[in-house]
Amino acid sequence: MPTVSTRRVVITGMGAISPLGVGAAALWQGLREGRSAIGPLRHVDAGRLRVKVAAQVPESFDPAAHIDERTLPLLDRTSEFALHAAREAVAQSGVDFAGNGLGQRTAVIVGTGVGGETTQDEQSRRLYAENAPRAHPLTIVRLMTNASASQISIAYGLHGPTYAVASACASANHAIIQAAQMIRYGMADAAVTGGTEACLTYGALRAWEAMRVLADDTCRPFSVNRRGLVLGEGTGIFVLESLEHARARGATILAELAGTGMSADASDIVMPSAEGAAAAMQQALQEAELNPGDVDYINAHGTGTQANDVTETRAIRLAFGAHADRLAVSSTKSMHGHALGASGALELVAAIGALRDNVVPPTANLDKADPACDLDYVPNTAREMPVRAVLSNSFAFGGLNAVLALKRAP
């Protein structure tokens, strides 16, 4: 088999919009403080819905304050978030896409579970409920799932491979992995990547209600009294580069994206498999050349459903053996909620924060661990401890697993 030369991949910029506020710093600060952004659902139809709580981007986020008025009409809420977070990430990285033809060698890969759901819901309401004779002419450009990736490519003149990745709740991690592999194997020198989701519409909320996986109080991952997941929304966008490219321009490196793992359970459409999740974790360790004992923290998928938390615990034991008992494991979904196709991106902000500050964010609302969940979940209060390497897990309906392995900046 021919040997393939590979390159190391680093992260040099991050941006986020989350229920904890605008900006990656607001998200990380909130998580460090163990602050939950879960609250009563704000929705025009809240009175009719059974969903009582959600983690929503603060009402103070005003897209018009951040995005020019000619672009704004083209955007669904998912793309408003994504464009704004991309600006933060690009600014932090200090990268110049116009110089040296870098824009020609930059990919844009953005994950989203359902894309422009707000647009879809609004237009359906017009057509079916109000009997409107026509849809808004910008409906398609707003709702297409690649809209966020395309808008970022247009905003920064990025001509490399650009598209959306969809794998439900693993979309962001799959997108970030795809972007990293492009750099690793020389198809691009840089990438703008992450995940975005904003689908708290009447229709989507009704659909989630019917699945009976939503908590009615709050998200309590790994706790014996957990009652399900809490829906969220938001965006995390990152600038990835090859290590050599980042070093050549003297960039500040936030972390190394050292390994990735992907697998499919190939069993049930919703019930997770410990073996499938463990396989993805093991692949990520292997690609990163990490032994289980090198990892200090896992940002868990940790949805707070009955099935996930027990299965993920078993998967971590399968992948880490005896070292599982020395790992810090936390679910930050207890604070930022489950942003579905964006969740891996919000959690990557947490993983990078843990590596840079040597602080593990807690699992909030963990009253009493489920006996079937027997790892150290860092309950309720952040922990200062050396963090050398981190895994970030995302698992999706459909039996899809995507795991990131991160190391400190080299």
Add this chain to the structure above:
Amino acid sequence: MTATIQQQLFEIIAKQAKIDVATIRPESTLKDLGIASLEAIEMIFDIEEHFNINFPDQQGANFDTDTAQSLVDAVQKALDDKAAAGEGSK
């Protein structure tokens, strides 16, 4: 003659489980009847639609251990609650 709640409910269960309605006993659990989690959610939906009721969320409960009788009781309670509230299901 109107079918009893139990008769109507057992018909729905039988349809979901693709079994003869006569094989369902009040003490049968959904697991006994071969109804897995996602099918149970679908069946709950069918029951809600048929009786025009809303079951409370059952996160934390285990559908596998629910018996046919417990579903009959739950339907009866939901119908009673609806009658007491004097309004249709929202």
